Amino acid sequence: MELAAPSGAGSGAAALNIVVLVKHVPDTQLNRRLGEGNTLDRAESILSELDEYPLEAALQLAEARGGEAGGNMVTAVTMGPAAAVAAVKKALQIGAYQGVHLSDQALAGSDAAASSLALAALIRHLGPVDLVLTGLTSTDGETSLVPAQLAARLELPQVTFASSLEVISEGDSHKAVARRDGDTYADVVEAVLPAVVSVTDQINHPRYPNFKGIMAAKKKIIKTLSLADIGVAGEDVGTAGSWTVVESAAVRPPRTAGTIITDEGHAGIQLVEFLADHQLL
Numbered sequence: 001m002e003l004a005a006p007s008g009a010g011s012g013a014a015a016l017n018i019v020v021l022v023k024h025v026p027d028t029q030l031n032r033r034l035g036e037g038n039t040l041d042r043a044e045s046i047l048s049e050l051d052e053y054p055l056e057a058a059l060q061l062a063e064a065r066g067g068e069a070g071g072n073m074v075t076a077v078t079m080g081p082a083a084a085v086a087a088v089k090k091a092l093q094i095g096a097y098q099g100v101h102l103s104d105q106a107l108a109g110s111d112a113a114a115s116s117l118a119l120a121a122l123i124r125h126l127g128p129v130d131l132v133l134t135g136l137t138s139t140d141g142e143t144s145l146v147p148a149q150l151a152a153r154l155e156l157p158q159v160t161f162a163s164s165l166e167v168i169s170e171g172d173s174h175k176a177v178a179r180r181d182g183d184t185y186a187d188v189v190e191a192v193l194p195a196v197v198s199v200t201d202q203i204n205h206p207r208y209p210n211f212k213g214i215m216a217a218k219k220k221i222i223k224t225l226s227l228a229d230i231g232v233a234g235e236d237v238g239t240a241g242s243w244t245v246v247e248s249a250a251v252r253p254p255r256t257a258g259t260i261i262t263d264e265g266h267a268g269i270q271l272v273e274f275l276a277d278h279q280l281l
Contacts, residue, residue: 014169015071018058018131019123022051022076022091024084025140045083047090050135052206054199057165058133059095059207065169068097075100075126079107079118085222092217093209099222100126106227106234111242112141116149118227118237123154125230130174132196136161147198157191163202167193 025048055076062072076091078084079102088099102122110118123129132154137144144160151158159165162178163186174193179186181202191197209217227234235241261270275281 014065014174016061016065016130016167016174017073017075017128018062018133019075019077019126019129020051020055020058020091020096021119021132021134021146022055022078022087023048023138023140024078024080024087025138045086047087048135048139050137050139050201051087051091052094053201053203054133054135054197055091055094055096056204056206057199058131060204061131061165061167062097073097077119077122077126078102079110079115079122081108085224088222089217090209092220092222093214094207095209095213096220098220101222101224102226102230103224104227104234104237106238106240109239109242110237111244112143112145112149113243114237114241116146116153117241118230118232119146120150120153121230121232122225123150125225128194130193131167131176132156132194134196134198136198136200144198147196151196154194154196157195159189159191159195159197162197162199165197165199165203 024045027044027046055074058074062068062070062074065072068074074095074097076088076096076099078087078100080087082103084103085099085101088096088101092099100122102118107114107118123132132150134147134150138146147160148158159176159178159180161180163181164179166177167174168177176191176193176195176197177188178191178197179188181200227237239245259274261267261274272281
């Protein structure tokens with residue numbers, strides 16, 4: 001199957017080709033377990049909930065320009081083993097127009113650097129893209145490194161941690177306007193497209209897949225690609241191509257019973273002493 005691309009006919013100058021990165025991660029509601037090679041056991045995994053926010057942002061941007069009928073494209077992209085395609089299927093049920101699954105045994109054990117290398121090659125393979133959207137982090141690694149590394153590898157402008165996002169179009173050119181919220185201030189930044197933008201969980205309220213969306217997803221295209229398809233050597237990714245290595249890992253010890261302070265008139269002093277002893281003051 002060939003992936004669809006935004007068509008010129010009827011698309012209008014403001015049509016966008018958007019790629020959304022989605023990830024298959026262990027369910028945060030369950031206990032995490034270590035697998036082979038000090039990696040997470042991903043047997044019980046789901047679409048990362050933080051990836052639903054960039055997907056919703058992409059759908060809103062596309063729908064404001066006439067949706068798929070207006071020449072826009074929203075492609076959900078993931079990398080990982082065969083089971084990771086479930087993240088793409090969920091994205092299609094939510095509303096993504098098509099999906100791509102990069103799957104290759106050599107990818108196993110990839111850190112952020114190796115992942116960004118593979119994803120950058122994949123995005124180049126997909127052709128001209130106006131906007132690459134990601135979540136603020138993955139709920140397994142929680143590094144927030146991939147968006148910036150991806151932008152560097154693609155030599156594109158980047159905006160990270162966007163809490164609002166709009167695309168302003170002038171003819172065939174577009175620019176992203178985003179707000180980044182700090183603790184006591186907010187910055188408004190602009191980037192000429194194409195660009196890479198990571199968004200926070202404050203940007204929108206993701207939609208839920210309904211029955212119509214679930215049924216429609218069955219007819220949508222999911223293309224599976226290998227490293228050979230995108231021109232990446234196996235030794236450049238996975239554990240061999242990673243910049244970091246986990247030397248050891250252990251299961252978190254069970255929680256111990258806390259210290260109970262009985263108030264016999266000196267509880268305040270005891271509490272302060274306890275905090276001081278544990279360097280919490």
